[in-house]
Amino acid sequence: MKNTRRDFIKTSAIATGGVLAANSFIVPGAYAAPETHLKLALIGCGGRGTGAVFQAMETGHPIKLVAMADAFRDRLDGSLKPILDKYGAEKVDVPEDRKFVGFDAYKHAIAEADVVILATPPGFRPDHFTEAVKQGKQIFMEKPVATDAVGIRKVLKAAEEAKAKKLNVVVGLQRHYQDNYRKTIAKIHAGEIGDIVGGQVYWNDGGVWVRPRKPEQTEMEYQMRNWYYFNWLCGDHITEQHVHNIDVANWVKKGYPVKAEGTGGRMVRTGKEFGEIFDHHTVQFTYEDGTVIHSECRHFPGAANRVDETFQGTKGTAYLSAGNHGVLTDYTGKKLYEHDRENNINPYQQEHNELWAAIVNGEYKFADAENGARSTMTSILGRYATYSGKVITMEEAINSDINLFPDTLAWDATPKLVPNADGFYPHAIPGKTKTV
Numbered sequence: 001m002k003n004t005r006r007d008f009i010k011t012s013a014i015a016t017g018g019v020l021a022a023n024s025f026i027v028p029g030a031y032a033a034p035e036t037h038l039k040l041a042l043i044g045c046g047g048r049g050t051g052a053v054f055q056a057m058e059t060g061h062p063i064k065l066v067a068m069a070d071a072f073r074d075r076l077d078g079s080l081k082p083i084l085d086k087y088g089a090e091k092v093d094v095p096e097d098r099k100f101v102g103f104d105a106y107k108h109a110i111a112e113a114d115v116v117i118l119a120t121p122p123g124f125r126p127d128h129f130t131e132a133v134k135q136g137k138q139i140f141m142e143k144p145v146a147t148d149a150v151g152i153r154k155v156l157k158a159a160e161e162a163k164a165k166k167l168n169v170v171v172g173l174q175r176h177y178q179d180n181y182r183k184t185i186a187k188i189h190a191g192e193i194g195d196i197v198g199g200q201v202y203w204n205d206g207g208v209w210v211r212p213r214k215p216e217q218t219e220m221e222y223q224m225r226n227w228y229y230f231n232w233l234c235g236d237h238i239t240e241q242h243v244h245n246i247d248v249a250n251w252v253k254k255g256y257p258v259k260a261e262g263t264g265g266r267m268v269r270t271g272k273e274f275g276e277i278f279d280h281h282t283v284q285f286t287y288e289d290g291t292v293i294h295s296e297c298r299h300f301p302g303a304a305n306r307v308d309e310t311f312q313g314t315k316g317t318a319y320l321s322a323g324n325h326g327v328l329t330d331y332t333g334k335k336l337y338e339h340d341r342e343n344n345i346n347p348y349q350q351e352h353n354e355l356w357a358a359i360v361n362g363e364y365k366f367a368d369a370e371n372g373a374r375s376t377m378t379s380i381l382g383r384y385a386t387y388s389g390k391v392i393t394m395e396e397a398i399n400s401d402i403n404l405f406p407d408t409l410a411w412d413a414t415p416k417l418v419p420n421a422d423g424f425y426p427h428a429i430p431g432k433t434k435t436v
Helices: 005-009 047-057 073-091 105-111 122-134 149-165 179-189 219-225 243-253 347-360 369-388 394-398
Strands: 038-043 063-070 099-101 115-118 138-141 169-171 196-205 259-265 280-286 292-299 306-313 316-321 325-330 335-338
Touching: 038 047, 038 105, 038 347, 047 063, 047 073, 047 115, 047 347, 063 073, 063 105, 073 099, 099 105, 105 122, 115 122, 122 138, 122 149, 138 347, 138 369, 149 369, 149 394, 169 347, 169 369, 179 243, 179 316, 179 325, 179 335, 196 243, 243 292, 243 306, 243 369, 259 369, 259 394, 280 369, 369 394
Parallel strands: 038 063, 038 115, 063 099, 115 138, 138 169, 196 292
Antiparallel strands: 196 306, 259 280, 280 292, 306 316, 316 325, 325 335
16 A cells, blocks of 8 residues: 555654653653663664764663674774773673674674664664564664665554554654754744745765775675665765755654655766765755755865755744754844854763663653654655656655665675676666656
């Protein structure tokens, strides 16, 4: 049965910033914390996963890291060392038999824990989240939560199961846990600048790392080591990175767009080392009430950077950014509200503070997975529009059966996308590429 457009854009917990209404959904005893410590497993031992473990430890709750999983042993070892150096054996107990390496490693690590951190490249997130829910674990998972519509549907299904089991799920769209966003958007929703009739969201910067190919690598290993540049793993930077800003637009609008159109391509990042992804996307997202939000992201080294969100209401404007900005202004220039930028808690830390407090107290408070999936799907809708050059509806997008994930996961298996004889990867051509 297909998901209808109305089903997709139906508003739920998104308007509250991802946190379920306090008290009405708290279930004392939904999770009984052990007397000594909570057992934590890390799935995906890169920089973000390692940072998330530090943030979990810094909550001050009785937590012990007991298992780790990654496709690569060197990544696991590189993550464990700084964690062990800082927190010692009292908080870190990951012996050899709880260091899991390979494509199935996540299943074994999840089984060892009470709480899991899912921080692999996002293409793996649907399967890892589904397994964590199946095993009944409390979950922190990084954004984005999938890279295509097939994965999104899997996450949405698991999200319903997580709710039924009363499992806390926090997604790393950390602006939902950032004070300036919470307070400023609450005022927008209270009508301070009237009805939202337009907006612009940006993530424009110079780009990210490149990991050169090594002669001994198989194609599968190369793509996984250089995962940012392959859509089955990353989803392109409109999904991996710009999802933050797109999610803010959805939060402000209390819903999700019904269609998208846009343009994109490869202008400055054209080498074979950049895989298949674009270096710029410009999208117009149209919401059910006719509001159009302009979305822009690019990776142009040396060009002007901009990472923020602006919105226009019938009575004034809003400006927000991760730098703790939150400003509302009327059309005479008078400031209606300005967030105090001093002494704000780091939102990466705050999301863990709130999650772990709920777990320790035996409360069910967080169900971020549905909004995480729907905002991720919004970014994928944008990619479908820029890659195809077509106007794509959300209904068409969410029901796409184009599956980017490899048929087989093995080091000697062949991903669906491979380079040509000159080492260049095929990439989307607007007007020719099919996305739905």
